[in-house]
Amino acid sequence: VKRIVREFELTSTEKQTVRALSRQIGITETTAGILFARGMDTEEKMRRFLAPSRENFLSPFLMKGMREAAALIGRAKEEEWRIVVFGDYDADGIGALSILSRALRRFGVEPYLYVPERSDGYGMNRNAIDAIFDECLPDLFITVDCGISNAEEVKYIQEQGAYVIVTDHHELPDILPDCIVVNPKLKDDYPYDNLCGAGVAFKLAVALLGESAYDLLDFCALSTVADSVPLLGENRDIVAEGLKLIQSKPRLAFSALMGKQTEITAQTLAFTLAPRINAAGRMGNARAALDLFTSEDEDEILALAAKLNEYNGERQKLCDELYERARARILAEGAYENVVMVAGEDWQSGLVGIVAARIAEEFSRPALLFVRHGDMLRGSARSIESVNIFDALKNCSQYIEEFGGHAQAAGVNVRADEFEHLKRALDEYLAAHYQREDFLPSLCVSGEIDGAFPDQLAREINLLEPFGVGNRRPMFAMQAGKLNANPVKVASPHISIDGGALDCMYFWGEKDLHLLRSDVHKTLVFECNVSKFRGREYLKGFVRAVVYDGMSGDEYSLDSFLNEVLSLKYAKTPATELLSAEETDRRIAQLRKECAYGLCVVSYQRERISQFPSVTDMAADLFSLSSRSIGNALLLSPTAGSDLSAFRHVIYLETPPSYTLDTGNAHVTVCNEYCGYERIRTLPIGREDMLEVFATLRSAEGRLAGADFAEVARNIMPLGFSCERVIFALAVFEELGLVSFANGQARIVRGIKTDLTHSVIYNAACKLQA
Numbered sequence: 001v002k003r004i005v006r007e008f009e010l011t012s013t014e015k016q017t018v019r020a021l022s023r024q025i026g027i028t029e030t031t032a033g034i035l036f037a038r039g040m041d042t043e044e045k046m047r048r049f050l051a052p053s054r055e056n057f058l059s060p061f062l063m064k065g066m067r068e069a070a071a072l073i074g075r076a077k078e079e080e081w082r083i084v085v086f087g088d089y090d091a092d093g094i095g096a097l098s099i100l101s102r103a104l105r106r107f108g109v110e111p112y113l114y115v116p117e118r119s120d121g122y123g124m125n126r127n128a129i130d131a132i133f134d135e136c137l138p139d140l141f142i143t144v145d146c147g148i149s150n151a152e153e154v155k156y157i158q159e160q161g162a163y164v165i166v167t168d169h170h171e172l173p174d175i176l177p178d179c180i181v182v183n184p185k186l187k188d189d190y191p192y193d194n195l196c197g198a199g200v201a202f203k204l205a206v207a208l209l210g211e212s213a214y215d216l217l218d219f220c221a222l223s224t225v226a227d228s229v230p231l232l233g234e235n236r237d238i239v240a241e242g243l244k245l246i247q248s249k250p251r252l253a254f255s256a257l258m259g260k261q262t263e264i265t266a267q268t269l270a271f272t273l274a275p276r277i278n279a280a281g282r283m284g285n286a287r288a289a290l291d292l293f294t295s296e297d298e299d300e301i302l303a304l305a306a307k308l309n310e311y312n313g314e315r316q317k318l319c320d321e322l323y324e325r326a327r328a329r330i331l332a333e334g335a336y337e338n339v340v341m342v343a344g345e346d347w348q349s350g351l352v353g354i355v356a357a358r359i360a361e362e363f364s365r366p367a368l369l370f371v372r373h374g375d376m377l378r379g380s381a382r383s384i385e386s387v388n389i390f391d392a393l394k395n396c397s398q399y400i401e402e403f404g405g406h407a408q409a410a411g412v413n414v415r416a417d418e419f420e421h422l423k424r425a426l427d428e429y430l431a432a433h434y435q436r437e438d439f440l441p442s443l444c445v446s447g448e449i450d451g452a453f454p455d456q457l458a459r460e461i462n463l464l465e466p467f468g469v470g471n472r473r474p475m476f477a478m479q480a481g482k483l484n485a486n487p488v489k490v491a492s493p494h495i496s497i498d499g500g501a502l503d504c505m506y507f508w509g510e511k512d513l514h515l516l517r518s519d520v521h522k523t524l525v526f527e528c529n530v531s532k533f534r535g536r537e538y539l540k541g542f543v544r545a546v547v548y549d550g551m552s553g554d555e556y557s558l559d560s561f562l563n564e565v566l567s568l569k570y571a572k573t574p575a576t577e578l579l580s581a582e583e584t585d586r587r588i589a590q591l592r593k594e595c596a597y598g599l600c601v602v603s604y605q606r607e608r609i610s611q612f613p614s615v616t617d618m619a620a621d622l623f624s625l626s627s628r629s630i631g632n633a634l635l636l637s638p639t640a641g642s643d644l645s646a647f648r649h650v651i652y653l654e655t656p657p658s659y660t661l662d663t664g665n666a667h668v669t670v671c672n673e674y675c676g677y678e679r680i681r682t683l684p685i686g687r688e689d690m691l692e693v694f695a696t697l698r699s700a701e702g703r704l705a706g707a708d709f710a711e712v713a714r715n716i717m718p719l720g721f722s723c724e725r726v727i728f729a730l731a732v733f734e735e736l737g738l739v740s741f742a743n744g745q746a747r748i749v750r751g752i753k754t755d756l757t758h759s760v761i762y763n764a765a766c767k768l769q770a
């Protein structure tokens, strides 16, 4: 079950403030509310946010150490020192290297650039320093996007007679390097702490060159988005200005990476450009990305961009494989704790972070993926928004050799023999410090829309761009009943929803098609976009999720009956344990008390639930599970063939019409006191009964329209049969080839000779009636 949470709830005083601000600025109250919730609580802050600009840039000299750094570089130029810039292998580090190297060259010094590869580890290390001294005997080391934790290495460099300037943005360790340090997180007059490494390098570039360094903002924008720092404050100004630059005249390196994409937004930076730059480092060739961004040779740029595209394709493929392998192992080992932890022998260490993020989202819990190196496990932790994994690790540090990172992501090294201890400790810590709701997959909405989507609001949303961390594109909720939903074309997994208040697209919405079309009450969670076509503006919704309210129960009875009938086609017989209602109820209560994961309760009738006190407080999913998290779930009227194989317990509240669900190795329990197919059991299905329906259907040909058999039955209600009879007959006749169903229309196929006993559904139904 997915949870809908509101981005903000305003008190009545806040509402008044927001209303006043919305009038002063001339924006809708909804937009003003969103801005208010994101920290813009005065007119000035709101106006500044709505018009991001270089005018808002802060002076680099407010940053501690900046003047000294610029002065030392000035001296280095005078005295013709050899300078090394030492960076990092990710898109932030590469961007920072590109910015500072270009700025230095323009300033009049030619730097030697060093980018470590992932296998060397993050930050400075002695091997790299030795190699650099061997190669060019530098007089000045400048770090970008790293160095703040390298007090020892800095000392080591100084001992060899070179100066060091550390520029970084990471959290300050207890012991700072004893050299010139530029880091916005230092206590200084610089009011904004959230620049990325490239942002700090950009500030140094401005300190050296003044505003002529602004043509490097494209690199800075890319790194800012890639490093997942919040897109508020100065970062927002940087990204907005960088995007303008890329939109007006993209650098060849950028346009080559973008391929056919012409529209560029913060999303393009995040999902097209940054992954390609990062792919180079992940595939063990960060140097290629650096060369791409520092080269002036057109042919070389095109060749390197092609190479990065190739790396990215390879990276995607390897990630998909690693994900499948990790997921298979997780399911085999069972994911029943508040944390998902798994280790592999030959997994690629450059990819485990990406896959951990995917696993964390799918299972809606923090995920830690490790690669084994001898007795050590080196891994990446990724968390869900509501859980601070860094604090959790800190509290379990007695089982950890080494870790570092922040609330959402961390690197972790543990001894192999501490793996289980760490897992248990994390599980217990998370259970003690978080609520159950924190682990439910949630959707954050900024407002509720009923009726048409306001045009002004839609246009204002565009003013909130660029979107990213800390400033998400707002999602809205809309209540809906039965919807006109169809695949965009035959066999497409994408769904379009027409009519109603707003035309919507739902990518990969196939799984919810049944729910969308049925009468039950549900909530659509969607984003709204304005696009221009031939001078006209069009509003379109993009559905991100459909959430069944878990309550309404009587309107889907025909859809549910159709599911029951269709399930007869695929009967299996798993080993089951039969229990009385009382025993079933006790079992469920016990399992739920023991663990929040791994139990799926299945019922074919909503009304049944009131007979089991152990489940009445559970929110239900209808037709199919809305999440893959394996949290304890209640599933109503499951679609035939639904995959429940990840659960360890599946409990039916009634004898099901057939065992059609994929329960894998789960322990299957059935309450045999109730019947889950009462309607099939009492349906008139004698030969004569069936022929009667068939004759009538034949005479009604041309009127047999509907999205599925349940809807066809509803549409021809006046024919004098119950809908259940029509649904059952259509399903049987279709199986026998007497009815074909396509494009929302059932047709009678003539000239077929067959017999009812050739229908699996029919035979199964007869058996249920016997």
Ligand SMILES: [Mn+2]
Binding pocket: 092, 093, 145, 196, 197, 227
């Ligand atoms: Mn960084």
